[in-house]
Amino acid sequence: MLRLLLPLALTICCLSAADLSVPILCYHRIREAPIGATTVTPENFRNQLMTLTANGYRIIPLSDLVAWRLGTGAAPAEHSVVITFDDGHASFYDNAKPILDSLHVPVTMFLVTSCISHGTYCVGWDQVASLERDPLVDLESHTVDHPNFSRQQRRLASASYDHYVDGELAQSKSALEAKLSHPVEMLAWPYGIYTPGLLESAAKDGYEIGFSVECRSAKLADPKMAMPRCMVLNTDTGDNLLHLLKLADAEAAKSSTEHKWRLMPRANQVLVSKAAHELLR
Numbered sequence: 001m002l003r004l005l006l007p008l009a010l011t012i013c014c015l016s017a018a019d020l021s022v023p024i025l026c027y028h029r030i031r032e033a034p035i036g037a038t039t040v041t042p043e044n045f046r047n048q049l050m051t052l053t054a055n056g057y058r059i060i061p062l063s064d065l066v067a068w069r070l071g072t073g074a075a076p077a078e079h080s081v082v083i084t085f086d087d088g089h090a091s092f093y094d095n096a097k098p099i100l101d102s103l104h105v106p107v108t109m110f111l112v113t114s115c116i117s118h119g120t121y122c123v124g125w126d127q128v129a130s131l132e133r134d135p136l137v138d139l140e141s142h143t144v145d146h147p148n149f150s151r152q153q154r155r156l157a158s159a160s161y162d163h164y165v166d167g168e169l170a171q172s173k174s175a176l177e178a179k180l181s182h183p184v185e186m187l188a189w190p191y192g193i194y195t196p197g198l199l200e201s202a203a204k205d206g207y208e209i210g211f212s213v214e215c216r217s218a219k220l221a222d223p224k225m226a227m228p229r230c231m232v233l234n235t236d237t238g239d240n241l242l243h244l245l246k247l248a249d250a251e252a253a254k255s256s257t258e259h260k261w262r263l264m265p266r267a268n269q270v271l272v273s274k275a276a277h278e279l280l281r
Helices: 002-019 042-054 062-070 090-103 125-132 149-155 158-179 196-204 239-254 266-279
Strands: 024-027 080-087 107-111 137-141 186-188 209-211
Touching: 042 090, 042 239, 062 080, 062 209, 080 090, 090 107, 090 125, 107 186, 125 137, 125 158, 137 158, 149 158, 158 196
Parallel strands: 024 080, 080 107, 107 137, 137 186, 186 209
Antiparallel strands: none
């Protein structure tokens, strides 16, 4: 009887793993004002995190999800969710981190390396060093200058563009690894823009996994160099946040296992473009 049941049990196990999906939330800056397209107030940020835990969600490190996706770790528990930040805005250190610490929430921040220690709007290398020592924080790459790769591809000749891409990816990785105590193996695509060529370049430059901003929950079937994330807005509090998570799960459930290369939705491009502009404020 055990021999008869074992194949069925394995099938159920594997189907369960394939069907599992985990929302990865993407933030940019946490501050009172000015409120921009991707700015969340500290009060609403705390509310969002508490809404997650009050509704049975378990906030896990991005590294746990990555290990699952790469086949080196166990599947996350159901109702897991991941918190990430892009850019390296100073408001993360000043406003977001105290809230994350008080709730013991793990987080990954993707850094634009040219911004570090340049202007008051970004974290400095001393703050990066402090964050690197924090077991709840993981620091990864968001390229050197946060470029719009589509625009650069139209502007540059093919060989020049390839050289430009390699510089943005490889130099960001090396700059961070020179200061940090761990290999930098994760990349967040600026504006969520990626193509097969960009994904190949990232893998060649030593990245193990990449992240876009297409709002659906992440699954095993997603391409490892373009895992989806959902941007969180200031209005995504309470039931609005729960609705966002349900929509992300629904998108994951209906997405094809045969991934179609595309840019992120136009609405998200507008939001992230505004976010990049706000970074300079």
